[in-house]
Every structure is written in structure tokens, then in C-alpha cells.
Amino acid sequence: MSDAIIGGQDRIAKRFAKLKEEGRAGLVTFITAGDPDPETSFEILKQLPDAGADIIELGMPFTDPMADGPAIQEASIRALDAGMHMRKTLSIVRGFRDEDHETPIILMGYYNPIYIYGVAEFLEDARNAGVDGLIVVDLPPEEDPELCIPTVEKGLSFIRLTTPTSDDKRLPKLVQNTSGFVYYVSVAGVTGAGSASNDQIIEAMGRLRRHTDLPIAVGFGIKTAEQAADVAKQADAAVVGSAIVSKIAESLDENGKATDKTASMVTGLVSELANGVRNARK
Amino acid sequence: MTSSAPNSFRALPDPDGHFGNFGGRFVAETLMPLILDLEQAYKDAKADPAFKKEMDYYLRHYVGRENPLYFAERLSDHLGGAKIYFKREDLNHTGAHKINNCIGQILLAKRMGKTRIIAETGAGQHGVATATVCARFGLPCTVYMGSKDIERQSPNVFRMKLLGAEVKPVVSGSNSLKDAMNEALRDWVTNVEDTFYIIGTAAGPHPYPELVRDFQSVIGNEAREQIMEAEGRLPDQVVAAVGGGSNAIGLFHPFLDDKGVEVVGVEAAGHGVHTGNHAASLSAGRPGVLHGNRTYLLMDDDGQIKEADSISAGLDYPGIGPEHSWLKDIGRARYEPITDKEALEAFKLCSELEGIIPALECSHAIAQIMKEAPKMGKDKIIVMCLSGRGDKDIFTVAEALGVEL
Numbered sequence: 001m002s003d004a005i006i007g008g009q010d011r012i013a014k015r016f017a018k019l020k021e022e023g024r025a026g027l028v029t030f031i032t033a034g035d036p037d038p039e040t041s042f043e044i045l046k047q048l049p050d051a052g053a054d055i056i057e058l059g060m061p062f063t064d065p066m067a068d069g070p071a072i073q074e075a076s077i078r079a080l081d082a083g084m085h086m087r088k089t090l091s092i093v094r095g096f097r098d099e100d101h102e103t104p105i106i107l108m109g110y111y112n113p114i115y116i117y118g119v120a121e122f123l124e125d126a127r128n129a130g131v132d133g134l135i136v137v138d139l140p141p142e143e144d145p146e147l148c149i150p151t152v153e154k155g156l157s158f159i160r161l162t163t164p165t166s167d168d169k170r171l172p173k174l175v176q177n178t179s180g181f182v183y184y185v186s187v188a189g190v191t192g193a194g195s196a197s198n199d200q201i202i203e204a205m206g207r208l209r210r211h212t213d214l215p216i217a218v219g220f221g222i223k224t225a226e227q228a229a230d231v232a233k234q235a236d237a238a239v240v241g242s243a244i245v246s247k248i249a250e251s252l253d254e255n256g257k258a259t260d261k262t263a264s265m266v267t268g269l270v271s272e273l274a275n276g277v278r279n280a281r282k
Numbered sequence: 283m284t285s286s287a288p289n290s291f292r293a294l295p296d297p298d299g300h301f302g303n304f305g306g307r308f309v310a311e312t313l314m315p316l317i318l319d320l321e322q323a324y325k326d327a328k329a330d331p332a333f334k335k336e337m338d339y340y341l342r343h344y345v346g347r348e349n350p351l352y353f354a355e356r357l358s359d360h361l362g363g364a365k366i367y368f369k370r371e372d373l374n375h376t377g378a379h380k381i382n383n384c385i386g387q388i389l390l391a392k393r394m395g396k397t398r399i400i401a402e403t404g405a406g407q408h409g410v411a412t413a414t415v416c417a418r419f420g421l422p423c424t425v426y427m428g429s430k431d432i433e434r435q436s437p438n439v440f441r442m443k444l445l446g447a448e449v450k451p452v453v454s455g456s457n458s459l460k461d462a463m464n465e466a467l468r469d470w471v472t473n474v475e476d477t478f479y480i481i482g483t484a485a486g487p488h489p490y491p492e493l494v495r496d497f498q499s500v501i502g503n504e505a506r507e508q509i510m511e512a513e514g515r516l517p518d519q520v521v522a523a524v525g526g527g528s529n530a531i532g533l534f535h536p537f538l539d540d541k542g543v544e545v546v547g548v549e550a551a552g553h554g555v556h557t558g559n560h561a562a563s564l565s566a567g568r569p570g571v572l573h574g575n576r577t578y579l580l581m582d583d584d585g586q587i588k589e590a591d592s593i594s595a596g597l598d599y600p601g602i603g604p605e606h607s608w609l610k611d612i613g614r615a616r617y618e619p620i621t622d623k624e625a626l627e628a629f630k631l632c633s634e635l636e637g638i639i640p641a642l643e644c645s646h647a648i649a650q651i652m653k654e655a656p657k658m659g660k661d662k663i664i665v666m667c668l669s670g671r672g673d674k675d676i677f678t679v680a681e682a683l684g685v686e687l
Contacts, residue, residue: 063455063587064572066467067310073454085584111308112571116585138308138571142298163312165474170315188312189472 011132012104012157012180015054016215016236025232026054027277028217029270030108030241032075033058033092034084035248040258041079042092044248044266049103051267052274055217055237057135060089060109067137069192071242074249078256086113086122090129097130106159106180108135111147119147123154133157133180141173148177157181162208164188164200171211181215183239184208186231192242195221198230205234225276232280240273291538291614294605299488299575302611304604307487309574312471321489323394328496333389340385341500344418347382349373351508351665356635357648363655364518364662368638369505371529371669378641378670379501379529380411384480386497388415391478398473399423401480402466404431404459404525405596405643406438407670408482413447423447426465428458431595438674456589459525459599463573483526484603487574491604498532505665506536513663519544519654522667523646524617525561525597527606529669538614547606548650550592551619561590563602564610564617577604593622593682594642594675624649626682629672641670642678 019026029048034041048056061079065072093105107126114122114136126134133156139147141160148158157180165188166174175182184204186196196204201218208216218231219239231238247269251262294301307317327333341347350373354366371379391399399421403409409425416423425442429451432439442449455461463486470479484494502520509517520537522530524547537543552560560566563578570579572587580588580600590600609615620628628648633639640648647666655664672679680687 062585064460064464066464066573067312067471069468070454080586085586110571112579112581112587113585115571116581116583137310138574140307140309140311140314142307142314161311163310165312165315167315174311185312188474190468193472 026237027274028055028237028239029053030057033089034079035075036078036258037082044263047267051270055104057106057108062110069190071192071246075245094129104132106133135159175212184218185220187220225272228273229276229280232277301605301608304607308571309487345375348504361655364658364664367665368668372671376411378407380408383497384411384415387480396478398477402426402462406435410441412480413442413445417445426462428462429453430457483528484531485526495531498528499535501532502536517663517665519664521546521647523548523643527603529667533667545615547617548646549619550597551621552591555619559591561592562619565619575604577607596643620646620649639672641672642675644669
């Protein structure tokens with residue numbers, strides 16, 4: 001495996017180095033590209049860093065998000081209904097990158113839309129658009145030749161999900177080709193479901209740290225600033241997805257269209273979460 | 283197409299679950315350890331004579347095997363060509379082939395110490411079979427079923443409930459089989475400790491396509507012996523309907539290395555392949571990744587999965603088992619589309635000529651035979667899998683024929 005650190009991996013590494021300097025954990029925010037429509041989604045995306053997002057996960061909409069709960073399933077459907085597709089997702093990233101050169105963007109989703117786009121072409125276009133890494137839910141290490149290895153060779157990060165079912169036997173395989181950071185899914189379940197206890201997270205962190213020096217982000221079930229702060233005491237970053245996406249849903253009018261409150265309701269929640277994360281270790 | 287034929291068509295999948303370019307293990311990491319455990323448990327079971335003995339016991343005394351290979355004399359005469367034999371899976375306990383696989387998987391679940399069973403179902407046949415074995419072995423059972431299918435298969439919903447299963451309606455996506463499978467996977471990823479997922483078709487992540495095929499191969503193994511006994515030779519053609527493809531692969535697999543046996547799968551063409559409203563993933567789809575495997579799928583240019591459309595809820599799925607995708611690509615099997623209308627005609631003809639009301643799923647296979655048998659000589663032999671009984675479909679058929687019940 002090539003150890004070359006270029007482009008995407010660099011932006012992620014720099015961000016975690018800066019967080020370390022500041023002595024705090026980061027906030028990773030998730031929204032689905034094109035939710036509730038491509039324009040509003042782009043507006044929200046541009047405002048996330050100022051609201052306090054340190055890293056952005058951008059969902060690639062898919063018709064069959066098997067590992068997601070209702071909130072993110074509905075976000076995908078809203079985006080697809082509004083005409084979202086992969087090329088538009090990449091063009092939103094390009095637009096963001098024109099103005100923001102520092103906030104890492106991780107594309108998150110399922111393999112089929114990438115496979116159909118064509119792996120080589122997708123990686124080329126994603127890198128040119130300013131994508132820093134990928135999280136692809138349905139590609140375990142057993143399928144690394146499909147996308148993980150080409151991604152890393154292209155200089156982008158392939159961020160692996162580790163879970164409560166990842167034991168000491170499994171973890172070496174999981175961290176092998178991963179880069180950027182390790183995402184710890186703190187509960188076995190779909191996105192937006194219950195959350196893990198502090199003790200469970202502490203135990204999992206201990207296990208993970210035995211296997212990797214990469215930063216560790218913890219997600220699944222984090223809905224409030226308090227929960228985010230709890231996680232931020234242990235982990236290098238806290239990931240919030242469903243709660244943010246639910247704010248988008250809440251802000252829509254009766255026809256499911258964006259309102260003038262949509263962006264502000266999202267940034268309002270992100271600011272609260274960022275406050276929680278930033279003050280956690282004080 | 284590969285440049286040369288493999289030595290055997292029965293040697294796959296490889297250790298990573300691949301059938302050529304198809305199959306694999308495309309699942310969330312949370313599920314990987316479970317799938318690896320299952321693979322090991324299945325390897326151990328296969329090597330354990332006690333497992334086979336137990337399996338055979340239940341297939342004989344509970345399912346009612348072996349079932350007949352029946353010469354459909356009047357249908358053969360009517361079509362005026364090849365001799366047609368039905369492998370009578372409709373005579374199994376619960377009325378379809380699905381129970382073969384469910385017996386195998388619940389015995390595996392027991393070996394693995396699992397205490398809760400989940401399943402997805404389309405037509406409800408797999409749901410009923412799963413609920414049945416759960417009742418028999420005393421395990422709680424949750425079946426996910428699309429709300430659209432619950433509506434059109436209400437007798438099976440009631441049967442599942444009588445058997446003590448909880449039927450959970452799925453109201454996401456297209457409210458049918460693929461969405462039920464998504465929901466079952468979501469349940470599994472949430473209940474990793476105690477739950478065994480009994481997948482109903484020869485699809486999903488490795489090792490499911492392999493183990494479902496093996497459990498269903500009893501169909502082809504019996505049919506092979508029975509046709510030798512009846513005719514003293516192998517058939518010229520084996521035919522079965524494919525949704526996910528479990529009854530078909532079960533019939534086909536034991537014949538794959540018999541060069542003289544032509545292998546024909548029949549897909550649901552719904553309103554017609556040209557209309558876009560169909561479930562013919564092999565005829566009109568392309569390779570992609572869904573539900574844990576790479577296989578032919580119906581999708582748009584962005585890789586978004588399309589809704590399938592068929593009068594038969596059991597065939598209403600936008601994908602197909604990966605081994606069928608491989609058999610198509612290497613040319614060992616061919617797959618033909620049959621429309622709703624053609625299947626309905628076959629449903630009526632079989633009922634009237636043979637006194638057998640076939641399931642809408644295998645009515646598609648009968649319809650294909652109606653096209654091909656007349657062109658074949660009277661010395662030719664076709665073996666078809668009559669995968670299930672049609673009682674569950676009478677409401678759907680009545681509606682399609684404009685009859686009020």
C-alpha cells in the first residue's frame with residue numbers, strides 16, 4: 001500500500017492536528033447532498049463551517065440505504081425526488097471548495113451509485129471536486145479491492161466504520177487500509193437509533209487505541225449538545241447526522257419544500273452542538 | 283463470456299463467495315462478524331453427518347418429501363410437443379419449495395444458539411415457511427413484508443399470524459420485497475447478539491446464495507433420480523421461474539454438468555420488458571451491488587434501484603441471485619421474460635387441464651413451456667419446477683380477470 005499523503009488525506013490530517021493544538025475534539029456533521037433540494041442543500045453546506053462544523057460528511061443519496069434509520073432514509077428520498085444525482089453531488093462539493101480550502105469533506109453512502117459511475121472516473125472527479133475521503137457503508141475489508149485500495153492510491157482517505165461487533169480479532173483487518181480517521185459506530189443498529197453509554201464508549205476507545213494511532217470519531221445516536229460533549233471528552237471527534245437531518249425535515253412546509261427557516265434551524269443546532277464539543281474538556 | 287467453459291459448473295462460489303464477477307459480501311461492518319460466523323457454522327454443519335441426518339428426517343416426516351415428479355399428460359398432449367414433467371414442490375407442507383430452505387436454516391440457527399428469527403417475504407410463501415419452522419422449533423419470529431404485498435397476499439399474512447409470527451408492514455421505498463429485505467437487514471444490524479436472519483432466496487451476502495442453493499438442491503437431486511426412473515434418461519430441458527431464484531437454482535444445480543440438459547430460467551416481464559414495468563433483471567438490468575451481493579439489477583443511470591413490477595408478489599424483486607447472473611454470463615443458462623398476461627393464461631390452462639392450481643410464480647414457467655414445448659419433438663422431455671400452489675393467488679387472479687369474489 002502506498003503511504004503517499006496528498007490532497008485529501010492532508011486536509012484531514014491538518015484538521016485533526018489543529019484540533020489537537022486547540023486541545024479539543026472536533027464536530028463532524030452529516031447532511032445528505034440535495035436534501036431537501038440541491039440549492040438549499042448547497043446553502044446549508046456553505047454555512048456549516050461557520051456554525052462550528054470541523055469536518056463535513058456529505059451523504060450520497062441512495063434508494064436503498066440499508067444501514068440507515070428513518071431520518072436519513074427520508075433525507076435520501078427528498079434529495080432523489082428533488083432530482084439529485086452523483087454528478088450534482090460532486091458539483092456541490094466543487095462549489096464549496098471554491099470558497100473553503102480547509103474543511104475536510106467526506107462523502108458517505110453506498111457502493112452501487114459509485115460502481116455505476118465507474119470507480120476510476122468517480123475517484124478522479126471526486127478528487128478534482130475537492131473531496132477528501134469516502135465512507136462506504138457496504139464495503140467491508142473483504143471487498144477492499146473494489147474501492148478502498150483504488151481510493152487510497154488516488155490519495156483520498158477511505159474511512160472505515162468500526163462497530164461494537166469489531167473485536168480484537170477483527171480490528172487489525174479493519175484498520176489495515178484505512179486512513180484519515182476511524183469512525184466508531186457506537187451502537188449496533190441503524191443511524192439515529194439509541195446511543196451508547198459513556199462506559200461503553202470508554203471501553204471501545206481503549207480497544208480501538210490498541211489497534212490504531214489514527215484519530216477516532218464516534219457517532220450514532222448523538223442528538224444533543226450534552227451527548228456530543230460527553231463523547232468529545234473521550235473521542236477525537238463526535239459525529240452527528242440524524243439529529244441534523246431531522247431539523248431539515250422539521251423546517252419544511254406542508255408540501256415538503258424548504259422554507260426561510262431551513263438553513264437557520266440547521267446552523268442553530270450545529271452551533272449548539274459545537275458549543276458542547278468545544279467546551280467539553282474545559 | 284469466458285473464453286473456455288469451466289471443468290465444472292458446480293464448483294462455485296470461491297472461498298470469498300464469488301460466482302465469477304458476481305456474489306461477494308457487500309454488507310455493513312456490524313454484520314460482517316455474523317456472516318463469518320454463519321459461514322463457519324455452515325461449513326461445520328456440512329461436515330457433520332448428524333446435521334444431514336436431522337435435515338433428512340425433517341424433510342421426510344415434516345415437509346413430506348420426496349414429492350412426486352408428475353407427468354403432466356394432458357398439458358403435454360394439448361401443447362403437442364415435448365413430454366412435460368412437474369416437480370411437485372406445491373405438495374410440500376406449507377405449499378411451496380420455500381420450506382426446504384427454512385428447515386436447513388433453522389437447524390443452523392439452533393446449532394449457532396440463536397434465539398430469535400427474522401425473515402423478509404414477498405408473496406408470503408417464505409414468510410409462512412419461516413413462521414412454520416419457528417412454530418415447530420419454538421423460536422420467536424418476526425417477518426418483514428411490504429405493505430403493498432400485505433394487501434395482495436392477505437391469506438398468507440393471516441397464516442403467518444396463526445403460526446405465531448409477528449408480521450411487520452414495511453412502508454419505505456416501493457413497499458415490496460426489496461424494502462422488506464432492507465428492513466430485515468436493519469433489524470439484524472440492531473439485534474446482532476441473538477438473531478438469525480433466514481433469507482428466503484439464493485441471494486444476499488455470502489454464504490447465503492450457497493447455502494440456500496444447497497438446501498434447495500433437494501429439488502433437482504430428487505428430480506434427477508425420478509426422471510431416470512420414469513424415462514431412463516435425463517431431460518432435454520429444465521425450466522423454472524426466477525424471482526430471487528431459489529427454486530430455480532435448486533432444480534438447475536444438480537443438472538449443470540449434464541451437457542445435454544438445457545437450462546431455462548423464466549423472469550417476470552410484468553407489463554412487458556419494453557414498458558419498463560417489469561421484474562426482468564437479467565433480461566433488462568445490468569450488474570450492480572445491492573443487498574450484500576453483486577448481481578444483475580434494475581436501476582437507473584445513477585445507480586438508483588428501480589421498483590420492480592409483477593403480478594406475482596414472489597417475483598417482484600429488482601435483483602436476482604448471483605449464481606444466475608453468472609450462469610447467464612457464461613451462457614450455461616438462458617433466461618426468458620414472461621408477461622403478467624401470459625402467466626395468467628398459463629395459470630388458467632394448468633388449472634383446467636391438470637387439476638392443479640399453480641402459484642403465479644411458477645405460472646411464468648408454464649407460460650414459457652407453452653411457447654417452447656410445441657416446437658419440440660414428442661421424444662423430448664422437459665422437467666419444470668412447480669414451485670408452489672396457487673390458492674394464495676386466487677384473489678389477485680380474480681381481480682385480474684375482472685371477477686368479484
